[in-house]
Amino acid sequence: MQSKNLNIIGAGLVGSLLSIYLAKRGHKVNVFERRPDIRKNRISAGKSINLALSDRGWKGLEGVGIADEIKKVGIPMKGRLIHTQDGKTNFQAYGKDGQAIYSVSRGGLNCVLMDLAEKSGVTFHFNEKCTGIDLAAGSSHFENTETKKQTTGQADHTFGTDGAFSAVRLQIQLSTDRFDYKQSYLEYGYKELRIPPVPRTLQNPSGEFALEQHALHIWPRGNFMLIALPNMDKSFTCTLFFPFEGKPSFTELNTEEKMLHFFEATFPDAVRLMPTLAKDYFSNPSSSLVTVKCFPWSYQDKFLLMGDAAHAIVPFYGQGMNCGFEDCVVLNQLMDKHSDDMKSVFAAFETTRKPNSDAIADLAVANFVEMRDRVSDPKFILQKKIETLFSQKYPDKWIPLYSMVTYSPHIPYSIALKEGEKQEAIMQKILALPGIERNWDSAEVEAEILKYLK
Amino acid sequence: MQSKNLNIIGAGLVGSLLSIYLAKRGHKVNVFERRPDIRKNRISAGKSINLALSDRGWKGLEGVGIADEIKKVGIPMKGRLIHTQDGKTNFQAYGKDGQAIYSVSRGGLNCVLMDLAEKSGVTFHFNEKCTGIDLAAGSSHFENTETKKQTTGQADHTFGTDGAFSAVRLQIQLSTDRFDYKQSYLEYGYKELRIPPVPRTLQNPSGEFALEQHALHIWPRGNFMLIALPNMDKSFTCTLFFPFEGKPSFTELNTEEKMLHFFEATFPDAVRLMPTLAKDYFSNPSSSLVTVKCFPWSYQDKFLLMGDAAHAIVPFYGQGMNCGFEDCVVLNQLMDKHSDDMKSVFAAFETTRKPNSDAIADLAVANFVEMRDRVSDPKFILQKKIETLFSQKYPDKWIPLYSMVTYSPHIPYSIALKEGEKQEAIMQKILALPGIERNWDSAEVEAEILKYLK
Structure with a gap:
């Protein structure tokens, strides 16, 4: 098998993991990322702070030998802990004894993956914004967001792992015929809020989790909900999934008084644990929830979309990253099977994965109703x-x-x-x-x- | 009511008709078109040669007083004339006595509309390719395809009537949040072919239609079909709707021998009337069939998508142009109702028209099955x-x-x-x-x- 020049556009979770798989196969891998190196300066990628890792994700990490390392910095959540409006709670296990999903830090996981990628010989190029693609030539154009220098990346094969708003996918949409494409938004958005650790006391000098740590907390309220996932620093990241318009909605709760009144009536037990609620609510964005479906995912043997770039889903099954990591596992298996003949690999990949990514996309949308309403x-x-x-x-x-x-x-x-x-x-x-x-x-x-x- | 500066991007059938409606309301209208002036040099727009006008389209033309003029250059088609494989025919009326759809020339109709628009005070700018849009500013950027000169069009309100691959819509897709968008292709394409008039003879010095002129001819063959619409020059424009892949398909019929063999076995009575079949088949493109659905269609009161730009549909109900002309009628009514308050007009327009354009999109896809299969x-x-x-x-x-x-x-x-x-x-x-x-x-x-x- 011949060593090839491979480019990856997007150094998020899927791009970083993919780069390790490809480097381990003996290929020369360059990764281009629009943002700065998050390892130098922890910045938000405009995405959720934490994520739920489950077995498809673990399998992806096991394949490159870092599952154990990550497990140490994840918090097992054994089930849903439902908070009713009158303050009662009800635990629903997520599986059998010993089974759990793990709350991990998106940024932390991404950093570990990039470190391992570099150790495996991958080269990262940060601040490189993809400005265009020549599909037939297999080349990608970048502009450095700091130096404004323009470069062209030429590769035998290029992987677009640049997320739900993929520049690579846009180029396929604009310059090929018969590209099926759909982006659809829920009428709900999400906003991240925070429950800090219980303050240190003499009795409890290191602080403590303000809620049961080994659970994913849900405050289901019919057509909306609040959830909370534990972090290693003993805080919880809460996410309010809420209508954009109507009553109640982000549009309606537009003053501190209205918002606090609503929260106190609706999530009384949570509000008491959220000292920065007003600040968080008004300074954090109300983000939208998109599902992207498209096909084909490849252009000849030159370009392949993977992860959210191929199939962005809403977060309600906790499977976005897990599905993207499974993409890496499947691609690696197909490269074994087809001896790195990428024409066959790309064709087999999109045919195999498409029905599965469509299925989890639909399951994820359906699970919103289950979480916000049916669980109670x-x-x-x-x-x-x-x-x-x-x-x-x-x-x-x-x-x-x-x-x-x-x-x-x-x-x-x-x-x-x-x-x-x-x-x-x-x-x-x-x-x-x-x-x-x-x-x-x-x-x-x-x-x-x-x-x-x- | 105040006269406003209105820009229209796209001088196709819908853009041209719309410009007349808007100019007649007393507004100053500029139309920007990527292609040259088709009145100076009849060029193909890469679209079908003729179209079937029916009552929604007529209503649109009546509103600007040119229905009678167009009717003179249209050919009424009173029903479907089905051609079976063994050469039998079967006529199925399209409605009651006196009802008919009209075969008209796309180019001819477009020219008449542009002439009338100019008479109504509309200014056309040809060879102006839209290169970008600033949604918030209400400005559109153009590059002249001949002089390469860059200009910016500023308007109170801008209408995107630039077709299925709309540049205006793309800008909304790229720069707004929560824009639902779907482009989906059939696995079938189409290719235009030609049946010329029967050659002149001493008995028949002007030539004659080779088939019944007052019908839309269909050769239904299960999963594909050939159709033919009459033209004023006594020719017919035929369209083969055919799978891209499989057996039979455009991909399969890749030599003259294979193609002729197939046509002679499948459309024996048509082949005899098609002296340029081989040339037409191999020089005309196999074009794709797209449905586009999106929402919203407007950006504030600055931009509004209309016609194919908002809702491209497949041609099997003969309603693409008719639906676009109905858009113009509805917009005009809403401008009456809301006294040209465009914020209200745009909001009412998209809310009213969306369920109807979705419906005709689905009816059009379903009618393909009826035409190619069920009619026989x-x-x-x-x-x-x-x-x-x-x-x-x-x-x-x-x-x-x-x-x-x-x-x-x-x-x-x-x-x-x-x-x-x-x-x-x-x-x-x-x-x-x-x-x-x-x-x-x-x-x-x-x-x-x-x-x-x-």
């Missing part, structure tokens, strides 16, 4: 109890949808979606059985599920 | 007979879908779509009645339809 519905809670019981008894017959997506990287997203639809149809029939509230754990119900599974 | 199905022919009979007897209770779309501009596309779905559901039940082939025109069947309509 007694019928839903009952459904989860029945499913959990049955899947514990028949682990070969029933893996809950959440577990297929989160803990079962051997099950493609598209299969998980299809199985999940079947399961949902069965559960709706089960929930319609008379007296199900009382006999949900009976042998009759179990027999009924087994009957439907046949 | 005996069940479908029977269905049309029953519908026609019933709608003649009960014109208030049943207007066939095709007639609602084509001859009923007072019925919005979205209502037509919904009514059409109801009608289709009823007809499927009627066609399932025992003995329907024999008693389709009986009182029982009539009573049955009346029952379902209640």
